[in-house]
Amino acid sequence: MRRAALGGIVALAMLGAPAPARACGQGSSYGGALVAIGIGAIAVASADIALTILDGSSMAQKRHRSIGYGVLEGLVAGPQFAVGIYGLTHTSPDTGTPYLVAYTVWMGLLTTHGIWTIVTAPSATSVPSDPVEPQPPSAAPPSDVTASPPPAEPLPRFQMSFGPTYVPLGQRAQPGFGVVGRF
Secondary structure, eight states, X not given: OHHHHHHHHHHXXXXXXXXXXXXXXOOOSHHHHHHHHXXXXXXXXXXXXXXXXXXXXXXXXXXXXXXXXXXXXXXXXXXXXXXXXXXXXXXXXXXXXXXXXXXXXXXXXXXXXXXXXXXXXXXXXXXXXXXXXXXXXXXXXXXXXXXXOOOOOOOOSOEEEEEEEEEOOGGGOEEEEXXXXXX
């Protein structure tokens, strides 16, 4: 599957290669650029679809993805989410808005999932879910009354809070939202 995708990308890149220069003055340099933009759009759309499928499969299996996956998801979907918001705020309501809204919501969900994956990822020092060691059947129960307390829950790797804020800057004071945390 990967070889076929790589072969398709190479074939598209070869089709978009610039033609030799001719002195007739009627040449166009847009062909290669348009093909490069098309290849980029196909790659980004493929990444979006792959991330969506991986998110769905991890939710179905109730499996948590790694921090690296969350970073990748945020880096791929975050800029697209910003482009979608820009498009929504700078277009008229009658020019393809339902598609742009769906695209922006999709990228917003992927971005949010990437951030959630980073924030809730288990740290390397986390305590296993069952820290009690099983006793062999022949061993007598311990008679020591001063048993150690159970291990405390590990602190999350990231602690973050999101909420309203007010920034007093003289006449330029602005209300807004802020993020505070320990990263």
